[in-house]
Amino acid sequence: MTEGFPVDGVAIAVFSALFLLVTVLGFVAARWKRGDLGLLDEWGLGGRRFGTVITWFLLGGDLFTAYTFIAVPALVWAVGAGGFFALPYTILVFPLVFLVMPRLWSVASKHRYVTAADYVKGRYASRGLASAVAFTGLLATMPYIALQLVGIQFVLGGLGIEGEWPLVIAFAILAAYTYTSGLRAPAMIALVKDTLIYATVLVAIIYIPSKLGGWDAIFSSASEELPNRDEPGALIPSGADAQVAYATLALGSAMALFLYPHALTAVLSSRSQDVVRRNMSLLPAWTFLLGLMALLGYMAIAAGLNVSEPNNAVPALFVDMFPSWFLGVAFAAIAIGALVPAAVMSIAAANLFTRNVWKEFVRPDCSDAEESQVAKIVSLVVKVGALVFVIFLPTQFAIDLQLLGGVWMLQTLPAVMIALYTRWFHRWGLLAGWAVGMVFGTWVAASQDFVPVWELPVLSVTAYTALAALAVNLVVAAVVTVVLGARGRADELDETRPRVYEELEETREPAPVVEAGVR
C-alpha cells in the first residue's frame, strides 16, 4: 500500500500537536461528569447521562468512522455511482432508528441492560439465543476495529511515515485512556474529531473544486474516466443489476448499522428517549458530510491522480492539493476520527464479553467492581488483537471480514429488533434462523470472493447478500415457530412488560443523576 509520499515535516508537526491534544483530553475525561468508574454502567456507558449535544458528537464520531472517510471515496473513485450507496444508506438509517431505538433505549434503561444480548436474554429467557447475539457482535466488531487502524495507516502513509511503530504508539495511547476513562474518553475526543472533520471537508469541497475548474469539470472528467477502468464504472447506475444492488445495499446496511454493538453503546449512553429521538433529526448533518466526502473520489479522478490502490485516493488528493499545515489538520482529522470509533467499539466488545460471557458462564456472582475491571482488561485485549491482526495479516483480510460483519449483524435483527414489537417468534426458531442465516450468508460471500452482492436465484438480479441471508433466516425462524407451537416457548419468563416499551414512557420520569457539566 505504500505510495511513497514524501515526508512532510510541517504536516507531521501539526498532526502530532493535534494528536497530543486529544491524548490529554482522553485522560482528563475520567473526571468529566464524575461517576464511579468501578461500575460497568459508568465505565461502559458513561453513566447513561449524555444529553443531545454530546450524543450527537459521540454517535456522529462513532458511526462515521475514519475507515468510512477513506473507503467511501475510494469506492467512488474505483467504481463511480455504485459507491455512492453510502448516501441513501445513511439517509435511511435515521428514520429507521427513530422508530426502533427509543423502544430499546426504554427497555434497556428500565432493566439496566448494557448490551443487545442482555435484552435478548431478558426477553426470551434463552442463554443460547443471547450468546448467539453476543457472539455475532464480538465477531463483527473485531475486524471493524482493525479497519480503524488501517485508516490510520493510510493517513500515516500520506504523511510519508512508514513502518509499524507509529501505529503501535497511537494505539497504546488509545488503549491507556480508554482503560482509565471508559466511554467518557471517546465522547470528549469526539468534540475535537468532529470539528476537525467538518473543517477539513468544508475546506476540501470549496477549495479543491475551485482548483479543478468547478463541479461541472469534476463530474465530466469522472464520466469520461470511469468506463475505462478494468471493471468499467459509471457516473449513473444503469441496468436492473446495478440499481437493485444499489437499493438493497442501502437498505440492508441501514438495517444493520444499529445492530452493531458500538452503535448501541452510544445510544444507550444517552440520557433519555427524547435525546435519542431528537438526535435522529440532527444526525443527517453527518450524512451530508459523508456525501460530500464521497465526491472526493471524483475530485481525485479529475486531478488526474494515479494511485496504486483506491484507498490512497483521498490521501493522494490531500497531498496534492493542500498546503503542508492544512495537510496536517486534515490527516489529524481522519486519524483522530479512527480513535473515537475504535474506543467505542472496544468498549462495546468489552461490555459484551463481560456481561454475556464472563458473568454468564464464568463468574455468575461476580461483584460490580470485578465486572467493570474485567471489561477494562478486555478492552485492552481487544485492541491488542486488532493491532496484531493489522500488522501480521493482509489488509484485505480485515476488509473482507468487515464486509461479512454487515451480513452477520443483520442476522440478529429478528431477535433484537423484531422482538421489540412482537414475541411471536419461538426462541428456538430465532436461534435456528440465526444459525442458518449466518452459515448461508458467510458461505455465499466467501464462495464469490467477498463481493457484497449476490445473484438471486429465480429473480436473477443481484442484491445485497445480507438481505438474502436475512430472508432465509426469517423463513427458517417462522417455520420452526409454527412447527413447535406452544412447546418450550417460555413466554411467562419474559421479564419485560409491554408498558416498558411504550413511546416516551421513560422520559416522563426524572433522568438519573445529572451532575454539572455539558448537557
Added chain:
Amino acid sequence: MRRWYLLLALPFLGLLYPPLYSAEDPELFGFPFFYWYQFAWVPLTAGLTYLVYRKTRPAERAPAQGSGRFSRT
C-alpha cells in the same frame, strides 16, 4: 398521533427505487440529477424526522425544552 409516523415512509419511497433518479439531467450547480436529488433528501429527511418528533412528543416534556411550541395530535 401515530399517523405522523407515515411521513417517515417518504424517504424510503424516494430513495429505494433508483430508476426514479438514475439520470444525468437536469443538472444543478454542475451536479448531475442522480447526485443532487439524493443530496436533497438529506435535509428533507431530517426535516420530516424533526416534524414527526415534534408531533409525537407528549405535552409534559415541552417546558423543559425552552421553546413552548409543540402540539399534541
